[in-house]
Amino acid sequence: MSTVDKALEVLGLFSERRPSVGLSEAARLLRRDKSTVQRYLAALENQGFLEQDALSRAYHLGPAVTRLSVVREITYPIETAVKNVMTKLVQDTSETVHLSHLQGVGLSSVGVVETAVRNTRVYIDPSEILPLHLTASGIAYLAQEPQEKALKLLQQSFAKTSSVEGVTLESASALMRFAKTRGYSVADCTFDYDVVGMAAPVFASSGEPCGAVAVATPKSRFDSETEVRIATFLVPASHKISRIYGAPKDT
Structure with a gap:
């Protein structure tokens, strides 16, 4: 599995039932070490696919996902x-x-x-x-x-x-x-x-x-x-x- 595939797995964690996820939970769900998952989370945040809550430190989907969703529905x-x-x-x-x-x-x-x-x-x-x-x-x-x-x-x-x-x-x-x-x-x-x-x-x-x-x-x-x-x-x-x-x- 490529690095891109592994990073995109993180996005698959989010749903209506799980709108946000913290580092420890993400690492547990993905069965990967925290340092590796942290790199994926940081990369996705840098590109706007994730945002991190300042208080809870949990991550939720970012504006880049919304933009792509709008483009997808239009096209x-x-x-x-x-x-x-x-x-x-x-x-x-x-x-x-x-x-x-x-x-x-x-x-x-x-x-x-x-x-x-x-x-x-x-x-x-x-x-x-x-x-x-x-x-x-x-x-x-x-x-x-x-x-x-x-x-x-x-x-x-x-x-x-x-x-x-x-x-x-x-x-x-x-x-x-x-x-x-x-x-x-x-x-x-x-x-x-x-x-x-x-x-x-x-x-x-x-x-x-x-x-x-x-x-x-x-x-x-x-x-x-x-x-x-x-x-x-x-x-x-x-x-x-x-x-x-x-x-x-x-x-």
Whole structure:
């Protein structure tokens, strides 16, 4: 790892949960000696990427980060960046892709990209709220929440939206556990009777889950090989969207 890489690792320590960091904490988190980390902090401060509080001596992000953030949003807006990731996922899977964010006890679509190479493809109504317990997106999202919060949201989702035969609190909880392990979820015709959904969670800058990106496939062309192929592209795409949102690398 180059010196530049090591210095930039310092910037990765900052988030909404950790807006400032001191020398000792930075050294502990980076697993490096204090003298080395001090050099990185000083270099970043000299270039305006960090500022040091005069009283606490802790460091926080500096004006250079703000300037680059403004330039980034003007020249390559988040919406465009996310749309490009979704479009690439459509090209890789030849299926409809949609992105949704949590809204109450459901998920609201914030983007849909349809495939142009299939005569038969899934239509996603962008105005429809997706129930958490019946959709791959909902299960993928819930799998990343703390157990107590996930269970509460799951119960509220069941209470708000009528379920389908075979979908119970226990079966939905089992799907959440599988999704947590695999990094993606599968909903086999539980929301639309002829559609199989696969989804992976996306995270906000706070490091907390905020929604999911999903691939919707007609049941007629979904099998185990299709699942493996889609997952190969879906999970990395969810990571890219999370990075665009500013999520920490460890999410």
